Amino acid sequence: MTASIHQTEQLLFTVLLQLIVMIGAARLMHSLFRRMGQPGVVGEIVAGLLLGPSLFGHFFPGASLALFGAKPEPAITILSQIGLILLMFQIGSEFEYGRLRLPRLRQTTLFVAATSILAPFAVGFGIGRLSAATLAPGIDPLVYSLFCGVAVAITAVPILGRILKEYGLTQTDVGIIAISAAAVNDVVGWVLLACISAFATAQLSGQYLLTHLGGLLVFIFALRFLAAPLADRLVARFPVRDGHIPPNLLAILLAIMFALAICTYALGIFAIFGGFAAGLLFHRHRALVEAWHNQVGQFVLVFFLPIFFTFTGLRTNLLGLTSGPELFWLAAVCLAAIAAKVVPVYLAGRANGLPHRDSMMLGTLMNTRALMELIVLNIGYDLGFLPKSMFTILVVMAVVTTVMTGPILRALLASAPNPATRRAQA
Numbered sequence: 001m002t003a004s005i006h007q008t009e010q011l012l013f014t015v016l017l018q019l020i021v022m023i024g025a026a027r028l029m030h031s032l033f034r035r036m037g038q039p040g041v042v043g044e045i046v047a048g049l050l051l052g053p054s055l056f057g058h059f060f061p062g063a064s065l066a067l068f069g070a071k072p073e074p075a076i077t078i079l080s081q082i083g084l085i086l087l088m089f090q091i092g093s094e095f096e097y098g099r100l101r102l103p104r105l106r107q108t109t110l111f112v113a114a115t116s117i118l119a120p121f122a123v124g125f126g127i128g129r130l131s132a133a134t135l136a137p138g139i140d141p142l143v144y145s146l147f148c149g150v151a152v153a154i155t156a157v158p159i160l161g162r163i164l165k166e167y168g169l170t171q172t173d174v175g176i177i178a179i180s181a182a183a184v185n186d187v188v189g190w191v192l193l194a195c196i197s198a199f200a201t202a203q204l205s206g207q208y209l210l211t212h213l214g215g216l217l218v219f220i221f222a223l224r225f226l227a228a229p230l231a232d233r234l235v236a237r238f239p240v241r242d243g244h245i246p247p248n249l250l251a252i253l254l255a256i257m258f259a260l261a262i263c264t265y266a267l268g269i270f271a272i273f274g275g276f277a278a279g280l281l282f283h284r285h286r287a288l289v290e291a292w293h294n295q296v297g298q299f300v301l302v303f304f305l306p307i308f309f310t311f312t313g314l315r316t317n318l319l320g321l322t323s324g325p326e327l328f329w330l331a332a333v334c335l336a337a338i339a340a341k342v343v344p345v346y347l348a349g350r351a352n353g354l355p356h357r358d359s360m361m362l363g364t365l366m367n368t369r370a371l372m373e374l375i376v377l378n379i380g381y382d383l384g385f386l387p388k389s390m391f392t393i394l395v396v397m398a399v400v401t402t403v404m405t406g407p408i409l410r411a412l413l414a415s416a417p418n419p420a421t422r423r424a425q426a
Contacts, residue, residue, distance in 0.1 A: 015075050018067060019307070025051055026306035038406055039162050041305070045370065045399060048309030053317040072311050080311045083304025084375060085275035089257045090297050091158050092279020093289045108352040109177050113184035115344035116366045117153050121192075123340035124152025127333055134325050136387045144390075146196045147380040151394050152337045154189045155182040156372040159402060160365055167409055174358050177349075178365040186372055190276075193376060194269045197383060215267050223277060227256075231281040240287045245295055253292075256281070270379065305371075312374050315381060316395045320388070330393045337397050338404075341367040357412055364408045373398035 025047040033043030050056060057064040128136075128145025136144045160182050161170075169175035238249035245253070261274030282288055321330055342363035349359030377394050380386035386394070 011073070011075065014067075014069075015073060018073070018076060018310075019303075021067065022048075022051065022306040022310045023303065026309065027302070037410070038403060039159060039166070039370075041159055041162065041301075041370065042399065042402055044306055045309050045312075045374070045402075047306065048311070048313030049316055049318065049395070049399075050313070051310050052313035052315070054313070054319055057314075057317075058319055068314055072314055076307060076311060079304065080308040081271065083300060083308055084272040085257060085261050086296070086300045086304060087158065087371075088272050088275035089253075089279040090292065090300065091161075092276040093283045093292065094161065094279070104352070105173065105176055105180075108173075108349065108354065109180045109184070111348040111352055112177055112345055112362060112366065113181040113188075115348040116155060116181060116185050116341060117188055119344035120153040120337065120340040121149040123149075123336050125149035127152070127329075127336060131329050131390070135329060135390050135393075139385060139387060143196065143199065143385050144387075146199070147376075147385050148390070148394075150189055150193050150196065151373060151376050151380070151386075152333075152340060152397075153185070153192075154369055154372050154376055155185045155341075155366050156368050156370040156402070157182045157186050158372075159370040160368050163365065163368065163405060163409070166406075167413065169361075173354070174361050174365070178362055182366065185366075189372075189376070190269060190273050193379065194267075197379070198268055216269070219263060219267060219277075223281065227281055231256075231285075235282070235285045235288055240285075240291045243287075243291050243294060245288065245291045249288075250296070253278070253282075272375065308374070312378060312395065315378075315388070316392050317388070318392060318396065321392060326389055326393070329390075330396060333393050334397050334400050337369075338367060338401060341401070357415065361409060361412050364405055364412070367401050368405045369398040370402040 026044040029043035029047035029050075030040035031043070033046070034040045051068075053064070057068075125145045125148060128148030129141065131148075132139070132141035132144050157179065160179055164170045164175045164179060170179075234249060234252060238246040238252075240246070240249075257275045257278035259274075260278045261271040264274040264277065265271040321327060342360075345363040345366045346359045349362045350356070354362065374395065377386060377391055377398070381388075381391045
């Protein structure tokens, strides 16, 4: 009994020490990157990388092993996943369908969403096929290539939303199209990821498709016709007052998102997508969404996200990319991923009547990957279909494509005294 208590206390001590380091490093880098004109979350991602073998583990291997161990503690792993479920709820709740009420915006959004998925997926798949023999020997080249395709195709909704707010673009045509297309992009990306994972684990049979697609349809039907009215009644029964969520409603919200996470896990679409589905149920209740953001959302961003970023950083060794082929593929993946997003989206914008600069801004915004990319990469890595070298290359690509967004937007916005980005009008 005494030994068990001692082990529990030791584990608690280790996890608490890890949390102090992770949260402190994330806040420090957040502030630093904000001063550099970058989204703070990019600094938090970099903090996670620096705590891994790319810096801390390289120069202080003994201290790194003592602090983080040979691999992340199960408690840290679970905390990171819970944090992602809560974050996905926030992302889903902040998506406003009403922004797409204008037909011209709907049409452009669909064009942009399609091009931002199809072209990058094809390019990523091609990269996978060409690099499989060099970077992924022993892994099924088809599965590896499919994962590369999804990784290149994804766009990061939460980071994109922050960038739009920072540059005052949330109510412009470009901002509305970008955030809406990114939401479609992410949903399609998750579905593709689920299908590829099923295929990779030899489960993608006719019976599997029938069972899981049927289950998915039932799930969507239940959300729309059962859960959505229930959500409306819950908000009416426990109204938000003075910007605060009643404790009973908060408890019910947590239970709903965790229950839906269990459902989506059972459907093979990953547990974190359940949080997104729960967010969609409550997106119409703006007072609740705002209260969640102020009351819970900040805690999620400050406490949980650094855990996930460090979890990713401990798996990423930038110093491990030393061979000529690896460095070649690092440059090739970054260049190809940027071109595959920016060029097709720019052309889609122009084809739908957007000015040159608006189309360039749209392509730049859709090139933002960051957080969602890291989630996809960790899934592929955990399933064993992304080797460490390509995992690291794609992490670097996610950071590069996100860091470049701010400077390009500033240059485009400063290129003329009267920006062409128009405010959406009914």
